Amino acid sequence: MNVAGTGMPSHLWFVVSNITGADRVVIVNVSSDDEGLGDLDTLVAADHPWLTHTSSYIRTDRALLATVASLTHGLAAQPAALIPQAPALPATLVKLQTALANSQHTKRGIKRVLVEQPTYDRPLKILRELGAQIVGLSCDEEGLDPEALEQALREGEKPAFLYLIPTFQNPSGRTLSEERRLRIVDLAREHDLLVLEDDPYGLVRFEGEPLPSLLELSGGETAYSSSFSKTIAPGLRVGWFVLPEDLAREIELTATSTYITPVLLGQATVHEFVSRGHFEPNLERVRELIGQRRDAMLAALERELPNVRTTRPEGGYFLWAELDGVDAGDLLARAEQAGVTFVKGTDFGGPADSLRLAYSFVSVDEIAEGVGRLAAALPAAV
Numbered sequence: 127m128n129v130a131g132t133g134m135p136s137h138l139w140f141v142v143s144n145i146t147g148a149d150r151v152v153i154v155n156v157s158s159d160d161e162g163l164g165d166l167d168t169l170v171a172a173d174h175p176w177l178t179h180t181s182s183y184i185r186t187d188r189a190l191l192a193t194v195a196s197l198t199h200g201l202a203a204q205p206a207a208l209i210p211q212a213p214a215l216p217a218t219l220v221k222l223q224t225a226l227a228n229s230q231h232t233k234r235g236i237k238r239v240l241v242e243q244p245t246y247d248r249p250l251k252i253l254r255e256l257g258a259q260i261v262g263l264s265c266d267e268e269g270l271d272p273e274a275l276e277q278a279l280r281e282g283e284k285p286a287f288l289y290l291i292p293t294f295q296n297p298s299g300r301t302l303s304e305e306r307r308l309r310i311v312d313l314a315r316e317h318d319l320l321v322l323e324d325d326p327y328g329l330v331r332f333e334g335e336p337l338p339s340l341l342e343l344s345g346g347e348t349a350y351s352s353s354f355s356k357t358i359a360p361g362l363r364v365g366w367f368v369l370p371e372d373l374a375r376e377i378e379l380t381a382t383s384t385y386i387t388p389v390l391l392g393q394a395t396v397h398e399f400v401s402r403g404h405f406e407p408n409l410e411r412v413r414e415l416i417g418q419r420r421d422a423m424l425a426a427l428e429r430e431l432p433n434v435r436t437t438r439p440e441g442g443y444f445l446w447a448e449l450d451g452v453d454a455g456d457l458l459a460r461a462e463q464a465g466v467t468f469v470k471g472t473d474f475g476g477p478a479d480s481l482r483l484a485y486s487f488v489s490v491d492e493i494a495e496g497v498g499r500l501a502a503a504l505p506a507a508v
């Protein structure tokens with residue numbers, strides 16, 4: 127049973143007929159000579175440049191750009207700097223690579239980057255492979271502690287950037303408060319610090335009010351990325367950047383040398399999905415279904431493990447648990463024998479007695495069963 131391990135969305139989130147319906151239209155548009163839509167000139171004239179243009183990020187569909195801008199509430203996007211792209215992870219990779227390459231070497235020849243501690247494990251792996259010196263900044267229930275950021279900025283050499291997941295963070299599920307967002311934007315301005323804002327979960331909110339992005343609060347100075355992986359389907363591999371102008375060009379160059387072109391058929395599918403009015407109802411459905419699973423996990427934890435401290439996310443896929451001294455690696459071995467899994471906190475730079483539980487993939491019943499098995503695998507003292 128893959129309870130609480132994978133951060134994948136469940137197949138239940140996707141209204142397959144809407145996606146395949148949209149896909150079919152794209153394919154019909156390409157192949158149907160009957161309707162005069164088969165030749166490339168007509169396709170371009172019909173404003174389908176993504177189908178014919180395989181290597182440029184510039185000639186992308188303006189309607190899709192407008193949709194993306196409207197989805198990211200309050201986004202003051204400059205169309206030229208808003209680029210439909212590969213999804214968040216490849217986008218993050220090229221952002222990390224470019225920002226690191228652009229930055230100055232420190233005196234010791236190592237580039238220093240700031241991240242939340244804990245943070246998403248893949249950027250940590252990428253940054254290690256790129257040879258960066260990773261500085262983890264402490265977080266609490268309101269997200270990244272601005273005091274820790276200020277201290278790191280004052281004490282060390284100038285960092286290449288701060289990588290931040292402000293909303294429904296992976297792995298903790300925490301959200302950076304508005305007050306802290308404002309403080310971090312101020313600090314970034316004061317210290318000329320580039321902020322890479324990774325926001326794949328922001329729209330998957332089950333309760334509470336949306337907060338402004340750092341991009342918005344900074345008036346467009348933040349390098350922002352998001353994707354449709356959590357709101358339509360991850361397999362489409364479509365996401366977007368909103369970037370300061372000077373970084374946009376650099377990132378396009380890195381992207382072109384990394385994965386050549388975004389997934390154009392995926393972009394076209396997203397466009398059809400959105401323009402047929404499926405996006406908003408689908409998002410409502412996703413929010414409701416995942417919200418039910420978050421509730422089920424919190425209820426099961428309260429019932430089975432009342433002494434384990436957890437976060438209470440208002441959206442996203444994950445919550446974070448602290449085991450009061452029990453080693454999560456040891457627990458994982460026992461839990462897997464009992465048929466339940468999770469990701470240990472150390473994978474994200476967290477303490478040895480922490481772990482990430484994902485409620486995105488499994489059913490409400492499986493969550494109850496999985497948390498019961500987890501509780502049985504724990505030493506009696508917890």
Ligand SMILES: Cc1ncc(COP(=O)(O)O)c(C=O)c1O
Nearest residue numbers: 213214215216246291296353355
């Ligand atoms: C913080 C964060 N960024 C990026 C991604 C990758 O998303 P995408 O499917 O858009 O590449 C994930 C996904 O799991 C994530 O948690």
